[in-house]
Amino acid sequence: MKQNIKTIAHKAIPLLLLLQLLQIIRTNAKVSSIIVFGDSTVDSGNNNHISTILKSNFEPYGRNFDGKKPTGRFSNGRIATDFISQAFGLKSTIPAYLDPMYNVSDFASGVCFASAGTGYDDATSDVLSVIPLWKEIDYYKEYQKQLRGYLGEE
Numbered sequence: 368m369k370q371n372i373k374t375i376a377h378k379a380i381p382l383l384l385l386l387q388l389l390q391i392i393r394t395n396a397k398v399s400s401i402i403v404f405g406d407s408t409v410d411s412g413n414n415n416h417i418s419t420i421l422k423s424n425f426e427p428y429g430r431n432f433d434g435k436k437p438t439g440r441f442s443n444g445r446i447a448t449d450f451i452s453q454a455f456g457l458k459s460t461i462p463a464y465l466d467p468m469y470n471v472s473d474f475a476s477g478v479c480f481a482s483a484g485t486g487y488d489d490a491t492s493d494v495l496s497v498i499p500l501w502k503e504i505d506y507y508k509e510y511q512k513q514l515r516g517y518l519g520e521e
């Protein structure tokens with residue numbers, strides 16, 4: 368009997384987490400912005416704007432994207448972070464920080480610092496001259512400054 372109670376307690380923890388997540392979704396808890404760091408799985412086009420051969424701004428990438436446009440996402444269409452953003456009631460695609468088409472007003476509700484081919488170790492990003500993780504963080508700090516200027520300290 369004791370054994371059973373322990374087993375139930377163990378299973379209850381993930382269930383609680385799930386219920387909390389559902390609660391967040393149900394109450395429209397305020398997620399004001401989605402900030403993305405990472406590699407090709409979540410790069411929404413930063414590599415288009417750096418000097419690397421690791422790009423995906425040509426067909427067949429983007430063939431199922433709005434307007435059949437290759438965006439620099441390593442995907443036929445949107446990527447997971449775009450869907451997550453939309454699920455939180457934010458925009459349906461997360462813009463790349465280095466894309467000159469966008470500015471801080473676009474980035475306020477979501478921005479992507481990811482760079483395809485990067486890794487946790489600088490030796491990884493060096494291979495194809497992509498953005499190392501520390502640089503993604505530097506860009507994030509720069510973004511924080513711009514955002515303060517745009518929306519104020521609070």
Ligand SMILES: *[C@@H]1O[C@H](CO)[C@@H](O)[C@H](O)[C@H]1NC(C)=O
Pocket residue numbers: 469470471472517
């Ligand atoms: C951002 O770009 C839009 C459209 O080009 C422009 O209207 C707006 O003033 C810009 N915002 C900032 C804060 O630079």
